[in-house]
Amino acid sequence: MNLASHVVIGARTYADRAALRLGDDSVSYRTLDQRSAGLAALLRDRGVKPGDRVGIMLPDTPEFAVAYFGVLRAGGIVVPMNPLLKSREVAYYLGDSGGRLMFAWHDVADEARAGTQQVGAEAVIVDAGGFDELSASGPSEDEVVDRHEDDTAVVLYTSGTTGEPKGAELTHANLTRNCDIVATELLGLSDEDVIFGGLPLFHAFGQTCTLNAAIACGACVTLLPRFDAAKTLAILAGHGVTVFAGVPTIFGRLLRQPDHHAYDVSRLRLSISGGSAMPVQVLRDFQDAFHCVVLEGYGLSETSPVTSFNTLQEGPRPGSVGTPIRGVEMRVVDDDGKDVAHGEVGEIVIRGHNVMKGYWRRPEETSAAIRDGWFHTGDLGKVDQDGYFWIVGRNKDVIIRGGYNVYPRELEAVLYEHPTVAEAAVIGLPNPDLGEEVGAAVVLKPGARTTAEELRDYVKRRVAAYKYPRKVWIADALPKGPTGKIVKRDIVPPTEPGRQ
Secondary structure, eight states, rough: OOTTTTHHHHHHHHSSSSEEEEEEEEEEHHHHHHHHHHHHHHHHHTTTOTTEEEEEESSHHHHHHHHHHHHHHTTTTEEEEOOHHHHHHHHHHHHHHOEEEEEEEEOOOOOHHHHHHTTTEEEEETTTTTHHHTTTOOOOOOOOOOTTTEEEEEEEEEEOTTOOOOOEEEHHHHHHHHHHHIIIISSSSOTTTTEEEOTTOOOHHHHEEEEEIHHHHHHEEEEEOOOHHHHHHHHHHHHTEEEEEEEEHHHHHHSSOOOOOOGTTHHHHHEEEEOOOOOOHHHHHHHHHHOOOEEEEEEEEESEEEEEOOEEEEEEEETOOOOOOOOOEEEEOTSSBBBOOOOOEEEEEEEEETTTEEETOOOOHHHHEEEEEEEEEEEEEEOTTTSSSEEEEEEEGGEEEETTTOHHHHHHHHHSTTTTEEEEEEEEEETTTTTEEEEEEEEOOOOOOOHHHHHHHHHHHSSSSTTTSSSEOOOOOOOBBBTSOOOGGOOOSSSTTTTO
16 A cells, blocks of 8 residues: 555546646646656655655645655655744754655755754755756656555654644555545545645645545645635636635635625535634635535544544534544543543544554553543544534633633634624633633724623623633734644733733
8 A cells, every 4th residue: 555556546547637736837647646756766766765754844836745745655754844844843853753854945945954954864955946857857766665554654743732743653544544535425526626725735634635635536736835815715716626625714714805705616616624613603604605515524633634524415513523434433531431421521532544553653652642442632522412523622721710611612602603703712811719710812803893891791691600701802813823723822811901
């Protein structure tokens, strides 16, 4: 088995069809096959052997796909890296994974070189023109190196919110089965589909649900290296996008684009959301505005990533992340690992073909995360009597106010229902009497006007008295990570919340 086999099959079946598109330029399946084969040969000539780790620090351009599949064809292990990493972070990723070579985009050459020098690795600097020359500089490696299904294909580093980043080992079987299920059973893709590729490809969501899913069925991925609402709408209309993939904040930004109604997006048949819980109001507003169904799913880097999804057959259940995909089991358990009753909150645990092999060279942390065959996510959720799962928050996100558990996700959903609110994040604030107090940072829609007191009272009228945020403040923006998710740990409340 080798995940890169999808490229070879695609070249035989859809040779002249566009596999990748960036602006007015496109790369056919034949060309992707040839260039990734040439890169595999380059790696072989540089001494890369099966099982060697190779870093890829490239933006969402065709060069990422060529490098990704080229490394896999050579039997190597891909270590995807955010192009925004600094030298010390580059050194950590390569040092921890043991990578001896990396491909880096020309815009970040200085950081890449500085990082690789710290660990004795080599940086190959890539630009749009020079990469074609690199991959065509010698005889191509037409064959795809055979790998066992349990061999690692990608080491995907987690965000490190609870410590230094850990590398999740995703196998060829993990990624191949996950993208095949996404492509055929969840999205119903065909070679006529065009998928919007604005999710970072260094992230599991982008790799599986856009790049790998498309290549598995002959579809086209139209890429956008950096998100911009106006450019996204122009691509949706101009490239005839049929499937849109994004995180909730991206859906919100498109809705807030003043002229979004002026674009012809009539080919858009489906949108999918993941990465964090989507506010129900945003989901409904997007469906109404863009006239397409929105399906929300759930997963983690450690689960390749898709674990559960709403389906086209059953239709979306707003607020839910759906039911487990085929071959995957999910449970909600208490602290003793016992199932909780329907509707009760507990930790979500997962078992199935999508669960990682383990954390790279971290046996103790692997044993702590995977116990009795179940991966413990650290996510809090509940399951209803129909088997649909609902995410409440992270274990570490729970606010314990005076002995009562308050789940930020519930309050954020209420805030998003207020007509002036564009974004909201609920966090715990230190309190000497209660342990923690509930705080809420809010960004308003363009031109909207309200007060912190009005927002606080709005939530107060809709939830139990111990839950509503006593401290509310209006911010110009909320901090976000590379995938567009709100990063709560970086939210700093003003000295006097609510007074702007």
